[in-house]
Amino acid sequence: MSGTTARPQSLLDFIRFCKEASVSTLKDYTHIESVHEMLPSSDSIILGHWMPVIIISSAVMQITFKTHLMTMDGKIFSASSFKKNPEEMSSQQVLDFFKEYCNMVGGKIKWLLEFNQIASGISLPILLRGFDEVFFSHQETPYLFSDKWKITSNTASLTCSILIELQDKTLWKRLNLNYEVSADQSEVTFL
């Protein structure tokens, strides 16, 4: 977890929802049972060669969800969805898979906001390089929060991160998101 000041419980809960959504989505779509969340093992800014990104925007906040991965890890995670061995996967298939993965996780975040009567829009997922992380802000403020977490299986790992920008810094005090509904909502089959 990033940040130097204590975070309100509602923010922590929201981030927890995002983490669970990212883990459960990956587990569902990769069919890898060993997928689980871990603390990030690196303090480096650049966490992977690729960085698919999706943005969920509403009147009160903007959420940027990013996945940081290396091609080889991506092949291992995505291969079973394509019913292939990792070495048979092309880079393009891997990148398409993870753009769609971002889309699914972003969809769940949007669903949570909508469930709490916060109208929002979601962007198309866009593929960036891991290096582009340097162009994102990393300095936490009362308006800006970020977090990252690692997702691993027995043989591969990737990192997810989230950047939350508020329009109103008191939002977390007023916001009481109901996230009791399971994050595990949907299923996608990759062809």
Next chain:
Amino acid sequence: MITRDLQAIHQIVTVFEKSKIQSDNLLDTLPFVFSVIDQNGQILRGNQDTAALFNLGFENLIGKSFYSFFREENLDTFVAHFDRVKMGEIEHAQFDLSIHDHAGNERTFVWDLSPFKGVRSARMTLFKIVGRDVTEFRKQVAQSTSIAKEMEVTKAIQTMLLPKEAQTVSSQFKLATYYQPAEQVGGDWWWYDETDPSSPLLLLADVSGHGVGAAMVTAILGASYHMIKQLTQGLQGEAKVQKIFEMIHLNLIETSGHDNWVCLSAVQVLRDQNQIVYWNAGGLPLFIKRKEGKLDILRQVSRPLVSSPVELKPVRAPLLSGDQFFLFSDGVIDFEDLDGATFNLNKLKRIFESYQHSPIQLTLDHVIKTLTALQKPGSPVNDDRTLVGMEVIEQNSINA
């Protein structure tokens, strides 16, 4: 309405993504080392040339220390330059520094190190490194320097083998010469010899080709001539020149084989007979500009030395006081003129004819100036250019 807005935004995102991918691919394939590093020298982004140099997978460059590419003896230099940029002492550092590639080969690079701008966080300071492999270039420069030094030596040797004075006045003759090699050194050689006052000799040789190879043969030719001159001291008149040609021919074959043919012409002045003898082995005709302005041309078709056995047919002509005669190499006429046509003997003849009744140096200057003016601008000088002329001094006329 909102749906249409969203569609437009999605289209922009799609275009942006394509553009971004193209830009990244360009950076990936830059034909030199390119990396972005943090303050500790850790690579955040590299390119394929960087990865190939160190035999790393492209994606594995991330997190690798750029310092690890330098051996201990060079790392301090790199860090010193990097520190100056980090401290803001200089905007960018440019320096030469060797690295060893994955195979252990030492490679010389010119490095350019400067801040990487555009980073969002003020706390994060990044730097970009560009490295150009100049190993081969530096080798070529070293070789060129070495060749240039050798050329200077060759040029000095060749200069020693030519007469020191381009304009000479003896008791009987005025001499005027123009010598311009196509390169630093050339394949033309000339000599004026008045050792035997009864039959002074003017020689001109043109070795096939030009540059260092031809210059080496002229060096052999010059050295041979001076040796043969001693050996033929006992001979007189035409027999002496005949022997000189034959011995030069044999000596050239002996020392440099059959690769370089040599056109050798000579004019022997027979004082007591008021005549000149024109000797030619493959050279161009002799131009005799008579005192009254008429131009006589002595032709003698023959094969160059080295190409075949020596078969000389010397041609005699009268020589009057005030007459001028000229020997020249084919570089004098081997060029493209203003009309795009190859210059030729007839055109050269007209230049000589257009300038009558002049002292020999003025005649030669006029010919060279006119040739230069007629040459098509920018067209290369293909061959060494030598023009040597002699004029019989009037007050000491050998013609009564």
